[in-house]
Amino acid sequence: MTDKLFYTVSITSILIAIVIIFFVISVIRYHKRYTQLQKERIQAQIIIQEQERKRIANDLHDSLGPMLSTVKLFMSSITVNDETDQESLNKASGYIDDVISNLREISYNLLPSSLDRNGLEIVINEYISRMGSSVPVSINFAIVKGAMIPKKAEIHLFRIIQEIVHNTIKHSGATILKISIASHPDGLYLFSEDNGRGFDAEYTRETSAGLGLKSIENRCQVLDADFKLITAKNEGCKMIIKVPVNN
Amino acid sequence: MNHVINFLLSQAIIIPIIVALIRFKKIDKAYYPFLILLLVGFLTELASFFCINVYKTNAPVLKIYSLAECCIILYQVYLWKNSAKYNRTFVVLVIICVVFWVAETLLFTINTFSPYFRVFYAFIIVLLSINQINSMMFYQSVTLVRNPVFIISLAFIIFFLYQIVDEASLFIGSDQSAVANKIIMGFGYLNFFINLMYAVGVYFMGNSKDDPYSHYFNRRR
Numbered sequence: 001m002t003d004k005l006f007y008t009v010s011i012t013s014i015l016i017a018i019v020i021i022f023f024v025i026s027v028i029r030y031h032k033r034y035t036q037l038q039k040e041r042i043q044a045q046i047i048i049q050e051q052e053r054k055r056i057a058n059d060l061h062d063s064l065g066p067m068l069s070t071v072k073l074f075m076s077s078i079t080v081n082d083e084t085d086q087e088s089l090n091k092a093s094g095y096i097d098d099v100i101s102n103l104r105e106i107s108y109n110l111l112p113s114s115l116d117r118n119g120l121e122i123v124i125n126e127y128i129s130r131m132g133s134s135v136p137v138s139i140n141f142a143i144v145k146g147a148m149i150p151k152k153a154e155i156h157l158f159r160i161i162q163e164i165v166h167n168t169i170k171h172s173g174a175t176i177l178k179i180s181i182a183s184h185p186d187g188l189y190l191f192s193e194d195n196g197r198g199f200d201a202e203y204t205r206e207t208s209a210g211l212g213l214k215s216i217e218n219r220c221q222v223l224d225a226d227f228k229l230i231t232a233k234n235e236g237c238k239m240i241i242k243v244p245v246n247n
Numbered sequence: 248m249n250h251v252i253n254f255l256l257s258q259a260i261i262i263p264i265i266v267a268l269i270r271f272k273k274i275d276k277a278y279y280p281f282l283i284l285l286l287v288g289f290l291t292e293l294a295s296f297f298c299i300n301v302y303k304t305n306a307p308v309l310k311i312y313s314l315a316e317c318c319i320i321l322y323q324v325y326l327w328k329n330s331a332k333y334n335r336t337f338v339v340l341v342i343i344c345v346v347f348w349v350a351e352t353l354l355f356t357i358n359t360f361s362p363y364f365r366v367f368y369a370f371i372i373v374l375l376s377i378n379q380i381n382s383m384m385f386y387q388s389v390t391l392v393r394n395p396v397f398i399i400s401l402a403f404i405i406f407f408l409y410q411i412v413d414e415a416s417l418f419i420g421s422d423q424s425a426v427a428n429k430i431i432m433g434f435g436y437l438n439f440f441i442n443l444m445y446a447v448g449v450y451f452m453g454n455s456k457d458d459p460y461s462h463y464f465n466r467r468r
Contacts, residue, residue, distance in 0.1 A: 004418075005424065012411060012412060012415040015366070015411055016408070016411070016412075019370070019374065019377070019408065022374050022377060023377050026378055026381045027381055027384075030381045030382060033385070
């Protein structure tokens with residue numbers, strides 16, 4: 001009887017243990033698939049977003065830009081004798097110049113056309129110099145010599161840097177922002193550091209409706225990159241992004 | 248426990264059947280195997296009561312019911328999976344179960360109680376139900392507590408896990424161990440509770456957008 005009891009209890013326990021193990025494995029398996037699915041969704045969203053930006057940028061640049069230039073050309077060919085009319089024409093012509101320049105700016109922000117041709121370093125330097133003295137932050141950007149940036153990662157790194165710069169200008173109150181990219185044996189590193197007021201990362205993640213940080217995280221997910229945010233109130237903000245070598 | 252009380256507790260299966268009859272027009276075809284299972288369960292309870300009183304054993308009824316229950320639930324889970332990928336898996340599972348049942352019946356005869364097949368298919372159904380629940384937890388954005396598939400799968404897990412323990416207790420013998428006796432006695436009450444869960448599950452069938460087979464999304468009939 002003792003044997004029978006022992007074997008029955010043992011077998012029942014084993015069966016229940018298998019059920020529990022199966023449950024845990026099943027949760028892990030589904031979670032893995034779910035994470036993969038989420039990543040694919042984000043990737044698809046970002047690809048669609050980039051395509052849409054490209055289309056709008058091209059439309060602005062190739063269609064609206066030349067049209068406005070033509071309008072300006074026609075306006076300059078008009079001869080008027082009245083001084084007031086001439087002044088109005090000059091003003092209108094000046095506004096058209098502003099519109100064209102704004103259009104170029106918008107088009108550039110949507111998609112820097114030179115990224116394919118010139119590479120990330122030039123484009124980022126151009127982006128920073130375009131902001132010029134209009135921003136209160138001094139931005140230092142450097143790519144360590146020999147850093148190999150995968151072509152596919154360039155657009156994502158550009159967007160991440162754009163987001164970092166935008167966030168620093170808008171929220172941090174910093175006067176200096178340092179951004180650098182360096183190659184290491186285990187991957188490509190993007191460092192950023194500002195001397196701003198910093199923030200409570202946990203609290204901001206939970207309460208903020210802004211998409212800046214989320215957007216950086218999503219881009220990192222697409223790149224399979226690790227993202228580390230080091231910040232606290234009144235201690236500035238540091239970001240480290242590690243893009244794996246095989247990406 | 249007096250088998251009359253046990254019989255009365257087991258008749259709680261009427262509750263989900265009544266709910267199903269009231270809501271029948273709203274229930275999708277995908278749930279029909281489960282409704283058939285309820286009906287078969289009800290008839291088995293009646294047949295068992297009759298056999299115990301007349302022949303002093305309900306072993307044949309229970310054995311046939313076990314096979315029917317196993318096949319119906321496997322078919323139900325297969326319909327819920329709704330994927331050609333699992334066709335072969337379910338066919339293989341049904342074949343294994345039927346072969347197991349035939350082998351056990353030939354070995355112990357149909358008039359003898361034997362726990363092996365009941366433990367085996369209970370184990371299979373628990374694993375399938377766990378898989379079903381996990382898949383819903385990650386892939387469906389509906390409220391799970393109102394989802395009939397979730398409620399029924401949860402009921403299956405509780406019921407069949409208890410069935411494994413109950414069969415083990417019956418194998419040991421209620422007269423041999425006080426614990427085994429209590430477990431066997433508890434089965435009737437658990438059965439009652441599970442029937443209430445089934446009733447809630449049937450109530451939510453086709454009732455809201457939380458039902459994946461609701462006509463709210465799906466007009467297949």
